Amino acid sequence: MDRRLHEALVNGEVSLLHSLTENDENIIKQTVQGSQHTGLHLAARFGHEELASEIIKLCPEMVSVENIELETPLHEACREGHLEIIKLLLESDSSIIYRVNSHEESALFAACERGKIDAVKHLMNFPRLFNRSPSFPEIVKEILRVRPDFAWKKDFHGCTPLHLACSKGHLEITREFLKLDSDLSSIQDIEGKTPLHCAAIKGRINIIDEIISASMESAEILTHNKETILHLAVKNNHFEVIRYLMGTLDTTKLLNLADSNGNTVLHLATAGKLAGMVVYLLKFGMEVNALNCKGKTALDVVEADASNSGALVIVPALQEAGAKRRNQLSTQLLDVRQNASSTSKSSGENVARMNSRPNKNLEASDSPHHRHHRRNRLQKKLLDLHYESLRNARHTITIVAVLIATVTFAAGINPPGGFCQETAYAILGRQTSFKVFLVCNIVALFLSVGIVNVLVSIIPFKRKSMMKLLTITHKVMWISTLFMASAFIAAIWSTMPKGKGNRLVKVELVVIGGGCTMIVFCGLGIMLAMHWRKKNKWRKEKDRRLRDRSPRSNVSGVEEMTIMRKSFEMSSNSDVDSSDYGYHLY
Numbered sequence: 224m225d226r227r228l229h230e231a232l233v234n235g236e237v238s239l240l241h242s243l244t245e246n247d248e249n250i251i252k253q254t255v256q257g258s259q260h261t262g263l264h265l266a267a268r269f270g271h272e273e274l275a276s277e278i279i280k281l282c283p284e285m286v287s288v289e290n291i292e293l294e295t296p297l298h299e300a301c302r303e304g305h306l307e308i309i310k311l312l313l314e315s316d317s318s319i320i321y322r323v324n325s326h327e328e329s330a331l332f333a334a335c336e337r338g339k340i341d342a343v344k345h346l347m348n349f350p351r352l353f354n355r356s357p358s359f360p361e362i363v364k365e366i367l368r369v370r371p372d373f374a375w376k377k378d379f380h381g382c383t384p385l386h387l388a389c390s391k392g393h394l395e396i397t398r399e400f401l402k403l404d405s406d407l408s409s410i411q412d413i414e415g416k417t418p419l420h421c422a423a424i425k426g427r428i429n430i431i432d433e434i435i436s437a438s439m440e441s442a443e444i445l446t447h448n449k450e451t452i453l454h455l456a457v458k459n460n461h462f463e464v465i466r467y468l469m470g471t472l473d474t475t476k477l478l479n480l481a482d483s484n485g486n487t488v489l490h491l492a493t494a495g496k497l498a499g500m501v502v503y504l505l506k507f508g509m510e511v512n513a514l515n516c517k518g519k520t521a522l523d524v525v526e527a528d529a530s531n532s533g534a535l536v537i538v539p540a541l542q543e544a545g546a547k548r549r550n551q552l553s554t555q556l557l558d559v560r561q562n563a564s565s566t567s568k569s570s571g572e573n574v575a576r577m578n579s580r581p582n583k584n585l586e587a588s589d590s591p592h593h594r595h596h597r598r599n600r601l602q603k604k605l606l607d608l609h610y611e612s613l614r615n616a617r618h619t620i621t622i623v624a625v626l627i628a629t630v631t632f633a634a635g636i637n638p639p640g641g642f643c644q645e646t647a648y649a650i651l652g653r654q655t656s657f658k659v660f661l662v663c664n665i666v667a668l669f670l671s672v673g674i675v676n677v678l679v680s681i682i683p684f685k686r687k688s689m690m691k692l693l694t695i696t697h698k699v700m701w702i703s704t705l706f707m708a709s710a711f712i713a714a715i716w717s718t719m720p721k722g723k724g725n726r727l728v729k730v731e732l733v734v735i736g737g738g739c740t741m742i743v744f745c746g747l748g749i750m751l752a753m754h755w756r757k758k759n760k761w762r763k764e765k766d767r768r769l770r771d772r773s774p775r776s777n778v779s780g781v782e783e784m785t786i787m788r789k790s791f792e793m794s795s796n797s798d799v800d801s802s803d804y805g806y807h808l809y
Contacts, residue, residue, distance in 0.1 A: 224253045224254060224256065224262075225243070228250055228251075232262050232265040232269075233269060235266070237273055237274055240274065240277060240278075251278060251285075258292075259290040261288050263279070266278060266296075267299040267303075267312070268302075268303055270303060270308065275311060275312075279311065279312075279315050286319060294322075294324045295319045295322050297313070298322075298328075300312060300330075304334070304337065304342050306342060306345060309342055309345060330346065334346060335366055336370075367400075374404065375410070380413055381411070381412035381413035383412075383418070385408065386417075386418050388430075389418040389419070389425075389427060390421040397430055397433055397434070401438075405437040405438045408434045411444070414448075415445065415448070417444050418434060419435070419441045419452055422434065423464055425459075426461035426463065426464050428463060428464055431467065432471075435471065448482055449480070450482045451488075453477050454488055454491060457495070460497060462503070465503065466503070481513065489504055489511065490513075492504060493522075493525040493537055494524050496528075498537050501536075501540060509544075512547055521546055613690065614689075616693055616697075617678060621674075621675060621679070623700065624696075624703070625675055627668075627671040627703055627707055628668055631665075631707060632668055634710065635661075635665070638661070638714075639715075639718045640718055656716040657714075657717045659713040660714045663710035667706040674699055674703070677696060678692070704740075705744075708737075711736070712732060
């Protein structure tokens, strides 16, 4: 291509193009060496609309001319997102929209690949481009099918396509990304915001529900400013989002977290005079006297600007929940310090008088109500640990059963001594020890397979059901391991050579193997018996306390038994309460 023509095309100089074409009409048809780009390709790439219009007037057939990659100027215009040039090219020849390059990529693909939304929207107006007009989720689905790596691409702000979909409220597109990989919900942008944070900022409850269903862990991610999803929802006044999150998630970890400025969600709600949100949050037992980085409580924040009508509702609600001003908290701390310092200087009478209030507070903190509350919290924690341990035990039994089934299956199809090449029968098949091996191996195999089928098919959601299931499968597992050990000893017995010296070795093998196995099972049996004994003793003691507490003169025997039964059903867990070892057997 002529150097002057190339400069005119790159710089968009229409006058220079006119002067060149006046001297040589065919100069406009020259192409770039190597790439075979025409002048219209270059004008479309650099977005020179007026220059492209002049070229089309001079040589209309150049609209459909292809370069070395079989791309028309429309590919270049779509790739760069020059919408006016796209319209100009399609007005001249609309058939070029169906052209594909050497990689079978259309102009629509080029626009989608570069994320040129305006170009994509315009191209979608051509009905023959698809058999039916596709929706954006279908376009995204098709792009992800061809280039799934695009889901992890980030823009200048560090946002992935899922960030944008959640912010815009595109539910179907969000589902497509989460189907591809649920870990996309944990990617953070340059501010530390995840797609869930973007949905919370915009109040997209349906998007939030979809993300939490796919990845519950994303709800605990903080931004770089240490903001939770609750902070963002309150800051943007999305009350419905707060109600949904409080009803769906376990917010005990998130509720009292402070951001980088020390503000909890209660600080933000009071600062925004969001009366309804403050009243709602107080129902969940928030820490109402938390101090932010400026040393202000929630009551200080709302009273800093009491002119708003919302303060008339917020202040009484906070005070009723026990909220105090900062100076009130500081005074109490100073009183305690003064009382502590005067103890060494004052007489016994003054010491008693100065310490009267702290003693009352100490007595109040050790009241029966507080002790009961602490005991309930400890009991709940123990029950949660117990149920988690049961779930882990269930998984462990399943894994062990699969391992036993694998080992016994392999031993069954490859028996000790091997097969006879001529008859395909087991070489040691006539020996009694081999028959013992075969029976024990088969029993161990099918017991293990049965355990796997039971544990996979039955999913208990109550603790008692889980205990019954584990008790049965655990005892069957004992039997399966016993038979597997017996099969191993029988296999070794079968393959050992005969003779007096070898007979002694065989006997030692049986004694060592069987003895070790029996020691383990006897030890477990003794521990189980001790646990049952202690469990029964605890139950009898509990029944005795209930009988002593119940008023026999006013309650009939039937009613008394009913009360005892209900009390027993409402009790926590006999396995946990009766064991002080930190474990129990089943």
